[in-house]
Amino acid sequence: MNDKQKPGERVIEGNGQSSGIPAEGAMDVGAREPIETRGLHHWREATITEPGLDDRGNVFFAAIEMTRMPMILTDPHQTDNPIVFANKAFLDLTLYEEAEVLGRNCRFLQGPQTDREMVGQMRDAVSENESVALEVLNYRRDGSPFWNAVFIGPVHDTSGKLLYFFASQLDVTRRRESEKASLQAQKMEAVGQLTAGLAHDFNNLLQVVNGNLELATARVEDERTLRYLQSARGAAERGAKLTGQLLAFARKSRLDPRPVDVSACVNGFADVMESAIGKQVELQLSLRRNLPKAVLDPEQFEMAVLNIAINARDAMPEGGMVELVTGKVRVIDDAASQGLTPGEYISVEIRDEGEGMPPHVIDRATEPFFTTKTTGKGTGLGLAMASGFVQQSRGRLVIESEVGRGTTIRMLFPVATSDQIEPQAPPRTTMLAKPDHQAPVEHILVVEDSPDVLALSKEILEEIGYKVSTAESGEEALILFKSLEPGSVDLLFTDLVMPGGINGIVLAQEVAKLDPSLSVLMTTGYNEELVIEGPQASGLDVLGKPYRRSDLLDRIRQALNQRGVTEQRRHPSDYGSAEE
Numbered sequence: 007m008n009d010k011q012k013p014g015e016r017v018i019e020g021n022g023q024s025s026g027i028p029a030e031g032a033m034d035v036g037a038r039e040p041i042e043t044r045g046l047h048h049w050r051e052a053t054i055t056e057p058g059l060d061d062r063g064n065v066f067f068a069a070i071e072m073t074r075m076p077m078i079l080t081d082p083h084q085t086d087n088p089i090v091f092a093n094k095a096f097l098d099l100t101l102y103e104e105a106e107v108l109g110r111n112c113r114f115l116q117g118p119q120t121d122r123e124m125v126g127q128m129r130d131a132v133s134e135n136e137s138v139a140l141e142v143l144n145y146r147r148d149g150s151p152f153w154n155a156v157f158i159g160p161v162h163d164t165s166g167k168l169l170y171f172f173a174s175q176l177d178v179t180r181r182r183e184s185e186k187a188s189l190q191a192q193k194m195e196a197v198g199q200l201t202a203g204l205a206h207d208f209n210n211l212l213q214v215v216n217g218n219l220e221l222a223t224a225r226v227e228d229e230r231t232l233r234y235l236q237s238a239r240g241a242a243e244r245g246a247k248l249t250g251q252l253l254a255f256a257r258k259s260r261l262d263p264r265p266v267d268v269s270a271c272v273n274g275f276a277d278v279m280e281s282a283i284g285k286q287v288e289l290q291l292s293l294r295r296n297l298p299k300a301v302l303d304p305e306q307f308e309m310a311v312l313n314i315a316i317n318a319r320d321a322m323p324e325g326g327m328v329e330l331v332t333g334k335v336r337v338i339d340d341a342a343s344q345g346l347t348p349g350e351y352i353s354v355e356i357r358d359e360g361e362g363m364p365p366h367v368i369d370r371a372t373e374p375f376f377t378t379k380t381t382g383k384g385t386g387l388g389l390a391m392a393s394g395f396v397q398q399s400r401g402r403l404v405i406e407s408e409v410g411r412g413t414t415i416r417m418l419f420p421v422a423t424s425d426q427i428e429p430q431a432p433p434r435t436t437m438l439a440k441p442d443h444q445a446p447v448e449h450i451l452v453v454e455d456s457p458d459v460l461a462l463s464k465e466i467l468e469e470i471g472y473k474v475s476t477a478e479s480g481e482e483a484l485i486l487f488k489s490l491e492p493g494s495v496d497l498l499f500t501d502l503v504m505p506g507g508i509n510g511i512v513l514a515q516e517v518a519k520l521d522p523s524l525s526v527l528m529t530t531g532y533n534e535e536l537v538i539e540g541p542q543a544s545g546l547d548v549l550g551k552p553y554r555r556s557d558l559l560d561r562i563r564q565a566l567n568q569r570g571v572t573e574q575r576r577h578p579s580d581y582g583s584a585e586e
């Protein structure tokens with residue numbers, strides 16, 4: 007449109023040989039396909055003075071055959087509005103030969119996943135002699151699908167009679183896919199943040215519920231009350247397990263990644279897997295020997311594999327075979343597009359020959375609470391946990407599935423580098439949960455910002471004979487510590503993430519300056535920092551929440567036992583990393 011032209015006014019070209027109505031942006035779909043800017047000047051409908059397709063000697067015909075933009079004409083006066091002209095680019099796009107497309111209605115490009123609503127819009131536009139632009143899933147001659155940004159507009163003669171339909175097509179698959187992936191990633195990120203926040207708070211609550219139930223159980227004699235308490239504990243523990251899965255999905259589990267021989271690891275829990283999938287389903291293991299070690303947390307790995315194997319079982323109600331295959335792959339060229347760093351990965355594949363998943367289920371299978379199972383049968387957390395765990399381990403989980411043919415879930419984990427393999431932590435000292443009665447009463451400083459959790463751990467530790475001092479923040483703990491007689495505290499037991507300037511790590515550093523021999527045990531619901539630093543940081547002694555009474559006592563004892571050992575080896579900033 008030029009300045010003198012009014013909106014909607016015809017553009018006359020070539021001394022009146024043709025004219026058209028400019029699109030003025032009305033034909034833009036998606037990201038303003040196909041020109042990435044508003045289509046203002048191109049015509050949405052045209053009027054010509056020379057009908058016919060035989061005049062192919064002019065430069066305009068050459069232009070149509072040279073452009074990389076697919077274009078066609080159809081003849082609405084022939085039965086079923088067939089294609090009467092298709093340019094070379096249309097043949098390139100669809101992979102058909104000219105003879106195969108002339109005389110056919112364009113619907114041969116449509117297929118099983120084509121949105122009928124879009125087809126309906128094209129049908130309506132064509133029957134009303136109107137122009138239309140939309141994106142529709144089409145299929146090439148070889149069956150491969152592509153997203154087609156199609157524009158259709160009528161061509162009239164000067165009396166206004168319809169002569170042809172013109173259309174241009176464009177493959178916009180890549181744009182659609184990256185849009186979809188980034189939308190999905192945004193959605194998962196948002197859900198992940200929400201989940202992580204919720205799960206973190208729940209962990210603290212469950213800690214208190216579980217711990218108090220445990221304490222109460224120890225004091226009650228009445229059978230019936232005991233049963234009530236047991237059932238409450240069972241439920242609280244299931245809650246803790248769910249919270250754990252949510253944290254795994256949100257990539258905020260407290261992982262203990264270390265170099266692991268994945269084949270040996272699978273071998274180690276094959277029995278558990280077999281009993282989980284039941285007698286109907288046969289488990290076949292193809293475990294490569296002598297694979298390089300992968301860096302992962304073996305306990306979470308077992309949980310992920312079990313979740314996937316149970317899904318495989320559920321997909322084969324009549325029974326069948328589940329195959330678990332380990333191997334090594336190299337990811338180089340497409341590493342970035344998979345969100346991986348280039349290099350070697352250990353792959354763990356679990357295949358079933360079950361019902362498979364349609365594409366819309368594959369798309370959502372790793373979302374938390376997405377399930378196709380009836381209420382009570384599935385919570386929709388199995389794959390969410392597995393994929394969150396794999397991503398947190400810097401790997402990737404891929405789903406391949408076809409309805410009626412089965413499913414393959416492939417997990418890739420990074421191969422350990424040589425410096426990760428060398429330092430082997432010595433086995434933990436034998437567990438001795440009780441205070442050392444030959445020694446004077448041991449003094450523990452407990453720091454925790456949640457008063458309920460604080461009260462609970464104080465109760466558990468005092469009950470068994472430790473002397474306990476408490477603080478509700480890092481600042482308070484530091485003031486208290488300085489006020490106590492030097493050397494009188496044996497262990498600092500602190501929450502890792504606390505509000506205020508002094509978190510658990512800073513507190514440990516400050517305290518280590520004052521008393522380098524002090525043992526430190528940390529606790530946390532989740533902890534990103536540790537995970538990001540990976541195995542190097544696992545020298546920190548951390549107890550994950552929620553913990554049982556026995557876990558707490560065992561870990562306190564171990565930490566206290568380290569006191570003598572660390573005294574000789576520790577230098578001031580080396581808090582907590584007793585196991586070098």
Ligand SMILES: Cc1cc2nc3c(=O)[nH]c(=O)nc-3n(C[C@H](O)[C@H](O)[C@H](O)COP(=O)(O)O)c2cc1C
Nearest residue numbers: 080111112113115116125128129156158171172173
């Ligand atoms: C000029 C022209 C081009 C068309 N191009 C396509 C196309 O590229 N892809 C497609 O799926 N449908 C295309 N169609 C739509 C189909 O030909 C048909 O109109 C549509 O499927 C609705 O009719 P139906 O319900 O009878 O199939 C085009 C139609 C016309 C008139």
Ligand SMILES: Nc1ncnc2c1ncn2[C@@H]1O[C@H](COP(=O)(O)OP(=O)(O)OP(=O)(O)O)[C@@H](O)[C@H]1O
Nearest residue numbers: 317318321362371377378384385386387388389413
């Ligand atoms: N091997 C498989 N075959 C077919 N469909 C599967 C398979 N694995 C997962 N799915 C589909 O993905 C959905 C999500 O799986 P996920 O493991 O996350 O949850 P769930 O199995 O429904 O519940 P939960 O694992 O929490 O008990 C399932 O409901 C199912 O529709």
Ligand SMILES: [Mg+2]
Nearest residue numbers: 313317388389
């Ligand atoms: Mg499941």
